[in-house]
Amino acid sequence: MPTETRTPLLVCDLDGTVRHGKDELGHFVNKPSDVVIFPEALEQLRRWKQAGGRIVAVSNQGGIALGHMTMQTCAATMLRTHQLTEQLFDKIAWCSHHPAAEDPEWARCWCRKPSPGLLIEAALDLAAKHSEIYPPYMGLLVGDRDEDAECARLAGFDFMWAKDWRAQIHEGGPS
Numbered sequence: 001m002p003t004e005t006r007t008p009l010l011v012c013d014l015d016g017t018v019r020h021g022k023d024e025l026g027h028f029v030n031k032p033s034d035v036v037i038f039p040e041a042l043e044q045l046r047r048w049k050q051a052g053g054r055i056v057a058v059s060n061q062g063g064i065a066l067g068h069m070t071m072q073t074c075a076a077t078m079l080r081t082h083q084l085t086e087q088l089f090d091k092i093a094w095c096s097h098h099p100a101a102e103d104p105e106w107a108r109c110w111c112r113k114p115s116p117g118l119l120i121e122a123a124l125d126l127a128a129k130h131s132e133i134y135p136p137y138m139g140l141l142v143g144d145r146d147e148d149a150e151c152a153r154l155a156g157f158d159f160m161w162a163k164d165w166r167a168q169i170h171e172g173g174p175s
Contacts, residue, residue, distance in 0.1 A: 060095050
């Protein structure tokens with residue numbers, strides 16, 4: 001019998017899901033001042049946390065591999081995201097790789113969505129830290145792109161489109 005506590009895990013894409021992305025801003029989120037949080041997403045994060053679940057953000061940040069931003073700027077942008085979401089994330093993880101990068105070390109990885117590597121790594125880190133397990137049947141991945149849906153499928157998680165997830169606030173539906 002496992003000694004770990006079974007805990008629901010919410011995995012959120014960031015851009016276009018929790019914070020405004022290219023569609024809303026007209027450009028990628030490349031610096032802390034670009035971060036704008038969807039109010040409905042913040043409310044959904046609060047609801048999940050109040051119900052006793054853990055929350056992880058997973059985000060492709062290929063601009064690092066392509067030279068559009070530095071790792072330090074990305075980290076500062078993630079910190080700003082964490083601050084504006086009331087520090088509700090238990091972990092924020094990102095993939096710095098991009099298949100168009102010139103350096104093969106930056107072009108190939110196991111963590112870029114749709115691969116579930118980043119999600120799995122984050123869950124294992126949290127599990128060790130909190131003596132919990134995150135069974136896929138208790139997991140939900142929320143995103144706005146096909147790569148997010150495929151990542152959820154590969155990880156065995158349920159998937160919900162970001163717009164539908166955020167709209168539940170106005171419909172009074174479950175989080």
